[in-house]
Amino acid sequence: MSIASIIRERRSIKKGYKPDPVPEELVLELLNDAVYAPNHGLREPWRFLFVSSEKKADFIERMMPAFAADQQEKRRGLFSEPSAFLIVIMNEDPRQKQWEEDFCATSALIQNFQLLAWEKDLGVVWKTNPHNLDPKARQILGVQPGEKIVGFLHLGFFDRAEAPQAAPRTPAEQKFSRFE
Structure with missing residues (x-):
């Protein structure tokens, strides 16, 4: 496959x-x-927290206090869907240029991971929900000051025949211009 x-x-x-x-x-x-994603200066600003299928139930219960009582059942249901999670965390460099380079590199790593997973019939959705920023959730997950949760990757094997259809994309020509 190309x-x-x-x-x-x-x-x-x-x-x-x-x-x-x-x-x-x-x-x-x-x-x-x-991890072969392009990253300036080979800073490799990322780290990963894996929640295995075996630990998922414990993870869900530990995460529930991060949500308002009226949201906990909904969140429990959403967290119960995938088989496992990969939480991608990056160092937050205080220098804006480096922060942006590191965020872009970490995003490229996530895209690489999604493409590689697709090839193995491992489904992934990259979530950037409000709990990524919540101090209670960050504490539960051991995210330190100076670190950012770039995404929760929900993981699970799937039947390719049941994968969603492609949404239409805008042709590049419609967003393309030339410097004159």
């Missing part, structure tokens, strides 16, 4: 995960390729 095909075919898999556990070894294999 890179262009994988880019065009990849979808965010938000539900319909199979009950199969996501092996830590597979996540590490994908990450070891994903």
